[in-house]
Amino acid sequence: MFTGIVEEVGTVTAVDRGRHSAVLTIRAERVLEDAKVGDSIAVNGICLTVTGRTAGSFTADVMHETLDRSSLTGLKPGTEVNLERAMAAGGRFGGHIVSGHVDGVGRVQSVRRDDNAVWYTVSAPPHLLRYIVEKGSITVDGISLTVARVDGNSFAISAIPHTVAQTVLRNRRPGDLVNLENDIIGKYVEKLLTPAPETRAEGGITKEFLAQYGF
Known part of the structure; x- marks a missing residue:
């Protein structure tokens, strides 16, 4: 289980693709401090298992189902990703309950600055929007965010500068796909x-x- 509080931004260094699967190699620092093979790390909100690690990177297998239902299928070397270790039993619950099991993808419609906030409007299919409520929680690329507005086609979140700067939200532009996990x-x-x-x-x-x- 995760909380949606991103610990660091890592960088994909290799994507080894099979017929229906892939093996990712991701450069990281903080999430590797106590990581070992078999541990769970959320990558853009998707719970992946560490299958190997070095001093500065780890590998994870991505199965057919995950590629079909998420934006991981578009990863390539050099892509930045949000990383979070599984929640420790004695840790603070800073976000909301995040399982790391993505429900689907949305598409960024617009990015707009509003004084010290940045508004992101994301379109999503009806089967995801039905669980999204104003002032409720939504996980976008592994980030626990509060829904500021929702209508029949999209929802919007307002992010503070710290969240934008410390996550891959800083790279998101209109047209980009994002992983979405509804409040369980x-x-x-x-x-x-x-x-x-x-x-x-x-x-x-x-x-x-x-x-x-x-x-």
């Missing part, structure tokens, strides 16, 4: 409120039940 709590709530047909007769909490009692 919303997905669980929807699942529990929509029980499987074979279990509905057993009762439990439903939308009708909540409406009947004023929720």
Whole structure:
């Protein structure tokens, strides 16, 4: 599990592509301080397993499913990526619950400065937008961000200069793809409120039940 607080920006140094998979080599410093083979590191918000490491870099396998559902398919040597180690049990929870399992991709529509903030508007498909709510949390390329606005086609976030400077948001331009992970709590709530047909007769909490009692 991660929190969406990026620890450092690493650089892809090699991409070895197979028929449907790839092996990434990423140059990093801070996330390697205590990393070992088998540990998890979020790369642009995607939980990857360290398969090898040197003094200044690590390798990770990327499977077919991950390439199909994320922007990692466009990585090339020289690309900067957000990096975060898995949360330590005694660490501070600075962002929100991030699983590192990307739900899909969005596309940057616009980047606009507003005094000391930078607004990013991102278009996303309906199956992702349904879980995005104003003032809720969204993970963009592994960064825990607060949704400032949402409509039927897109959402917007307002980032402080520190966040932009310390992450790959500084490189994002209109047209760029970004990895999106919805707030997992919303997905669980929807699942529990929509029980499987074979279990509905057993009762439990439903939308009708909540409406009947004023929720």
